[in-house]
Amino acid sequence: MQTDYSADDIAAATSLQFFTFIYVSITTFWTYDYVCSLHEEWRFLLDSHWTKVKGLYIVTRYLPFLLLATNMYLSFIPNETPSKCRVLDNICSGFGILSAVCSEGFFVLRTCALWNNNRILLAAVLVSVLTCVGVSIGITFTTTAPATYAISAIPGITGCYQSSTSLRIFIPFLLLSAFELGLMTLTLIRAIQHWRTTPSRLYVVLVKHNIFxxxxxFLFSVANIFTSLLLHYSYHAILHDFQFMILAILATRMHRHLWQMKRQTHGSDALMQVPMSDMSPAECTA
Structure with a gap:
């Protein structure tokens, strides 16, 4: 029986153990957040109107459970084959991209609402979203398809990782950071234009939510760019799904907060002309 392992084997095994620890921590954090907000969650689900955005909320809120379950399965089930690792990794990538799109969808709608659903802006943002998603999907799946997957040579270490990775994997996060920077700029421009003339509490909260x-x-995307480029073994993907978890938590918590604020205003707020809590599309203006 082999008892001596190379430095590369030990480094790979250490990365897999660290990766598993991170996912257990993320799963614990997500579960804790869900349990703590369960009463708000069900009050929103039972009392709010059924709209397309409520459907978006449900997908955004519960899709990470599937992402975490798949990653936990990948991390703990022993005797994976490279083909099985590739399939599970592609499933995780698909869930991650869909989760990010849903989370961003809330704030795309919010940004467009700040601009009174201007048709030109709406078209530009839609084209940007479709371009980013298309390029991200293409790069993600064309990168993982030819990648070589490996498992640990040390018995008892579960999980697998890409032994050969492409530098192109950072591009989706680069596109996401550029997209978020653009939306943040649009929000700041609108806030500067109307800060004094729109004293609405909902408007102020909306702007603060968007900026935060x-x-x-943006910061998570930049961190993922550096980890994708500089780290090896399982470390290079250590923050990928953590970013998707945080974005989903922020998007759903901020949506519930805005819904609660709208209920408290009882129609007296100026922003009530834009039904932000339900995100029903208002009339577009040229």
């Missing part, structure tokens, strides 16, 4: 969300998303 975009800042978090």
């Amino acid at each position: 969300y975009y800042t978090c998303g």
Whole structure:
């Protein structure tokens, strides 16, 4: 029986153990957040009107459970084959992209609402979203398809990782950071234009939510760019799904907060002309 392992084997095994620890921590954090907000969750689900955005909320809120379950399965089930690892990794990538799109969808709608659903802006943002999603899907799946997957040579270490990775994997996060920076700029421009003339509490909260969300998303994207480029073994993907978890938590919590504020205003707020809590599309203006 082999008892001596190379430094590369030990480094790979250490990365897999660290990866598993991170996912257990993320799963614990997500479960804790869900349990703590369960009463708000069900009050929103039972009392709010059924709209397309409520459907978006449900997908955004519960899709991470599937993402975490798949990653936990990948991390703990032993004797994976490279083909099985590739399939599970592609499933995780698909869930991650869909989760990010849903989370961003809330704030795309919010940004467009700040601009009174201007048709030109709406078209530009839609084209940007479709371009980013299309390029991200293409790069993600064309990168993982030819990638070589490996398992640990040390018995008892579960999980697998890409033994050969492409530098192109950072591009989706680069596109996401540029997209969020653009939306943050649009929000700031609108806030500067109307800060004094729109004293609405909902308007102020909406702007603060947007800026905070975009800042978090931008910083996470930049961190993922560096980890994708500089780290090896399982470390290079250590923050990928963590970013999707945080964005989903922020998007759903901020949506519930805005819904609660709208209920408290009882129609007296100026922003009530734009039904932000349900995100029903208002009339577009040229």
